[in-house]
Amino acid sequence: MTTYFLRRALGAVAVVLVLSAVVYVTFYVAPGDPARLACGPRCNTEQIRQVREQLSLDDPLLTQYWHFLQGVFTGQDYSTGTSVLHCDAPCFGLSYQNNQLVTDMLVDRLPATASLAVGAMAVWLAVGIGTGLLSALRRGGVTERALTWLTLAGTATPVFISGVALLMLFCVYLEWLPFPSYVPLTQDPEQWAWNMLLPWLALGLLESAKYARLTRSSLLETLAEDHIRTFRAYGVRERSLVARHALRGALAPVIALTAADFGSIFGGAMVTEVTFGLPGIGQLLVNATQKIDLPVVVAVVVITGTAVVIANIVADVLYAVADRRVALR
Amino acid sequence: MTAGTEPLVSVTDLSVAFPTGDGVVRAVDGLSFTLARGGALGIVGESGSGKSTAAYALLGLHRDTGAEVSGSVTVAGHDVLAAGDAELRALRGGVAAMVFQDPLSSLDPYQAIGDQIAEVYRTHRKDASRRAARERATEVLDRVGIPDAARRARSRPHEFSGGMRQRALIAMALACEPRLLVADEPTTALDVTVQAQILDLLRDLREETGTGLILVTHDLGVAAGTVDELLVMKDGRAVEHAPVRTVLDTPRETYTRDLLAAVPRLNVRRKVVAKRPVPSVEGAVEGSAEGAADTGVLLEAEGLTRTFGRGRKAVTAVEEVSLTVRAGETIGVVGESGSGKTTLGRMLVRLLEPTGGALRYRGRDIGGLKERELRAFRSELQMVFQDPVSSLNPRRSVGESIADPLRAAGRLGDAEIVARVRELLERVGLDPGAYHRYPHEFSGGQRQRVGIARALAPEPRLIVCDEPVSALDVTTQAQVVRLLGEIQRDLGVALVFIAHDLAVVRQVSDRLVVMKGGRIVEEGAADTLYERPGHPYTQGLLAAVPRLEKAEAAA
Numbered sequence A: 001m002t003t004y005f006l007r008r009a010l011g012a013v014a015v016v017l018v019l020s021a022v023v024y025v026t027f028y029v030a031p032g033d034p035a036r037l038a039c040g041p042r043c044n045t046e047q048i049r050q051v052r053e054q055l056s057l058d059d060p061l062l063t064q065y066w067h068f069l070q071g072v073f074t075g076q077d078y079s080t081g082t083s084v085l086h087c088d089a090p091c092f093g094l095s096y097q098n099n100q101l102v103t104d105m106l107v108d109r110l111p112a113t114a115s116l117a118v119g120a121m122a123v124w125l126a127v128g129i130g131t132g133l134l135s136a137l138r139r140g141g142v143t144e145r146a147l148t149w150l151t152l153a154g155t156a157t158p159v160f161i162s163g164v165a166l167l168m169l170f171c172v173y174l175e176w177l178p179f180p181s182y183v184p185l186t187q188d189p190e191q192w193a194w195n196m197l198l199p200w201l202a203l204g205l206l207e208s209a210k211y212a213r214l215t216r217s218s219l220l221e222t223l224a225e226d227h228i229r230t231f232r233a234y235g236v237r238e239r240s241l242v243a244r245h246a247l248r249g250a251l252a253p254v255i256a257l258t259a260a261d262f263g264s265i266f267g268g269a270m271v272t273e274v275t276f277g278l279p280g281i282g283q284l285l286v287n288a289t290q291k292i293d294l295p296v297v298v299a300v301v302v303i304t305g306t307a308v309v310i311a312n313i314v315a316d317v318l319y320a321v322a323d324r325r326v327a328l329r
Numbered sequence B: 001m002t003a004g005t006e007p008l009v010s011v012t013d014l015s016v017a018f019p020t021g022d023g024v025v026r027a028v029d030g031l032s033f034t035l036a037r038g039g040a041l042g043i044v045g046e047s048g049s050g051k052s053t054a055a056y057a058l059l060g061l062h063r064d065t066g067a068e069v070s071g072s073v074t075v076a077g078h079d080v081l082a083a084g085d086a087e088l089r090a091l092r093g094g095v096a097a098m099v100f101q102d103p104l105s106s107l108d109p110y111q112a113i114g115d116q117i118a119e120v121y122r123t124h125r126k127d128a129s130r131r132a133a134r135e136r137a138t139e140v141l142d143r144v145g146i147p148d149a150a151r152r153a154r155s156r157p158h159e160f161s162g163g164m165r166q167r168a169l170i171a172m173a174l175a176c177e178p179r180l181l182v183a184d185e186p187t188t189a190l191d192v193t194v195q196a197q198i199l200d201l202l203r204d205l206r207e208e209t210g211t212g213l214i215l216v217t218h219d220l221g222v223a224a225g226t227v228d229e230l231l232v233m234k235d236g237r238a239v240e241h242a243p244v245r246t247v248l249d250t251p252r253e254t255y256t257r258d259l260l261a262a263v264p265r266l267n268v269r270r271k272v273v274a275k276r277p278v279p280s281v282e283g284a285v286e287g288s289a290e291g292a293a294d295t296g297v298l299l300e301a302e303g304l305t306r307t308f309g310r311g312r313k314a315v316t317a318v319e320e321v322s323l324t325v326r327a328g329e330t331i332g333v334v335g336e337s338g339s340g341k342t343t344l345g346r347m348l349v350r351l352l353e354p355t356g357g358a359l360r361y362r363g364r365d366i367g368g369l370k371e372r373e374l375r376a377f378r379s380e381l382q383m384v385f386q387d388p389v390s391s392l393n394p395r396r397s398v399g400e401s402i403a404d405p406l407r408a409a410g411r412l413g414d415a416e417i418v419a420r421v422r423e424l425l426e427r428v429g430l431d432p433g434a435y436h437r438y439p440h441e442f443s444g445g446q447r448q449r450v451g452i453a454r455a456l457a458p459e460p461r462l463i464v465c466d467e468p469v470s471a472l473d474v475t476t477q478a479q480v481v482r483l484l485g486e487i488q489r490d491l492g493v494a495l496v497f498i499a500h501d502l503a504v505v506r507q508v509s510d511r512l513v514v515m516k517g518g519r520i521v522e523e524g525a526a527d528t529l530y531e532r533p534g535h536p537y538t539q540g541l542l543a544a545v546p547r548l549e550k551a552e553a554a555a
Helices: A002-029 A034-039 A045-054 A061-074 A102-137 A142-156 A159-173 A189-223 A226-232 A238-250 A252-268 A270-275 A281-290 A294-322 B051-058 B085-094 B113-124 B130-143 B162-174 B192-209 B220-224 B244-249 B254-262 B289-295 B341-348 B371-378 B398-409 B414-427 B432-436 B444-456 B474-491 B502-506 B526-531 B536-544 B548-554
Strands: A076-079 A084-087 B009-020 B023-035 B040-044 B068-075 B096-099 B180-184 B212-217 B229-234 B237-243 B297-308 B315-326 B330-334 B356-361 B381-384 B462-466 B494-499 B511-516 B519-525
Touching: A002 A061, A002 A294, A034 A045, A061 A076, A061 A294, A102 A142, A102 A189, A102 A238, A102 A252, A102 A270, A102 A281, A102 A294, A142 A189, A159 A189, A159 A270, A189 A238, A189 A252, A189 A270, A226 A238, A226 B113, A238 A252, A238 B113, A252 A281, A252 A294, A270 A281, A281 A294, B009 B051, B023 B051, B023 B068, B023 B237, B040 B051, B040 B220, B051 B068, B051 B180, B051 B212, B085 B096, B085 B113, B096 B162, B113 B130, B113 B162, B130 B162, B162 B180, B162 B192, B180 B192, B192 B212, B192 B536, B212 B220, B220 B244, B220 B548, B229 B244, B229 B254, B237 B244, B237 B254, B254 B474, B297 B341, B315 B341, B315 B356, B315 B494, B315 B519, B330 B341, B330 B502, B341 B381, B341 B462, B341 B494, B371 B398, B381 B444, B398 B414, B398 B432, B398 B444, B414 B432, B414 B444, B444 B474, B474 B494, B494 B502, B502 B526, B511 B526, B511 B536, B519 B526, B519 B536
Parallel strands: B040 B212, B040 B229, B096 B180, B180 B212, B330 B494, B330 B511, B381 B462, B462 B494
Antiparallel strands: A076 A084, B009 B023, B009 B068, B229 B237, B297 B315, B297 B356, B511 B519
């Protein structure tokens, strides 16, 4: 067990290192000049040159990457001209754009994204698994066909359409909800929930379509297995068959997919965040990519990678708890 | 049931039809039979004869599956086809209980075995407490011979051996004291020794509880010693129904006689076929390919060992096995599951790398060769696998599968390969036009023929057959074994024939190797070994083979 977590932690570090290196190389070879973008449109060549020097953009790729790694593991000191700014490990450096500490920017953005991820996951698990179960148990009927159409429509509608539709319906037409503006959970839990409701629904419903289909096919597959036939031949009710014998096996792939999806929201939910004006990591990433703000992009990639790895470890543990044959090694 | 004369089971004009894409398949067609209380009936026939389908109808298991069922089925006074859902649920497990084939997949992998039995008990005894149900589970597990039942009841299926799982399934059937046990091929997935134990258990239970038994099997040998009456099925109909002795001694139908003839027997010697005299092994010169070829030694294993895993968890599957295969001979390798025979077979064709010892093919040590260096030997060493379903790619036509080793060898052009594949299909008794058909269009026996054709394709000198017939019914077994014998005689290929069934091995082998716990416990000429087994383990294996004569002895 201890060796398992040790091994997975080392694996996580390796994944994150590779990811960050790939981002560094990609941005190094990509066209565009971060210094010009950071300096602004009115800068002259000399000013841009100064900015380049300040950001160490002329250093070789390896040197830049080495500085980044040093920052992450030991921390870094930055001179801002008049004073020295100390950045503790893990330090992702300073944003090219505004000389802010990237770590601080991330910490500011994390709560909104985490709120979105947790709520959306609750929605897609409840709606997705519920719909999947219903359509598997009522297969061949009108219910199943209606649900199949609904889930297909759900998969086919991007968040920027469903999100706007939800906003129009609940905020403009029915006026049941105010236009969402993010309120931190720590500040006012009730307002937090009301404001997050629409983003949760938009992202959760989109994902739930996929989960409904997965749950349905997985459950039908499990229900066709020999051990289900055994209990059916012993007079066990269909309801107990599903609840006691089929569900556990059928939900295993759902757990695995949830882990991957949950992790990737930490960096990948930019459409939802932008649509609903959530000050989250996805929004930060969109801005940083446009401005070639390398330290921010690398930091977001690292956070996303870490989240995916952690979510997968949690999924592995759940697997092992659900199925005793699985050993954590 | 008050009427003492009323039969336990009465089936009249039962038909079961499955609508498929190309018309209706009539699996059972006008079947009628009765079973007296406490009686035992064996339903026998080849695969596809409808015997399992008929057995399923006794518990109404075709309901809601889309199958069309007609006729009438009465079990202990319950009209199965007309019964409401609640009555049917009460019947299933409470009055008539099914023992399924393949004990691994028939139990819930996630739950403790005791809990699964307790659940069945509580389904039928609504007022029973959880505690009482658990006690009942332990009681029946103990009855079927699970040692330390109270503790083992908490184990999950994967922690049980195949035989113990089958016992657990029988325990589940006993939980609610049913009047009828329906056992569908209960021993097909088991070793011959475990099979004998399970059959003994079924006999004892009948005597003790007076429950009726319907045993569905393709193996007349299994039915012979266990039931009183035999019902022989063919194409969904009963072709013969009489007391066991009558059927065995004076079979009326040709079909029944064929089934009887197909049962592998221990007392039938291998028909010796004319072949080249094989020089003795004494003169073998090690290290020289020429010298080895002269003495006819093809493959030589010396102290071959294979260990899986590392450190404390290491398991030695094969330990210090020495074996010589001469050109054109057949060696039978027998033993129970877990005796290391498959591991040995895989090492002989270098699908597995030995962790110790030497493996010489025509004088050259191939035990440690890398995959690239092995390629030269791949076409000469081939394998036929146990499961003809999973060992063929379902998405490739059988012709393509057979052509694969030829393409890999890279010696022939496309047209030649196609011609050779058609020739091979014909050689193994299939239609050469089957080139473009896919595995699912073939029966199990035909698929195994495809597997044999694929092994023959690169003209090997040695084929290792790993339980090539254990997934097939007896009639098909006999045909495939005969085919292997013919091929061996005509082409002079050496065969290593791995099986747990000694009777099957006897029909084909010159020499025999008996394995136990990864080691060879006895080896020798086949006839000597069968007639005068030296090792007690071999004697036990031989004694476990079901015999048709047993029925006569018992009756």
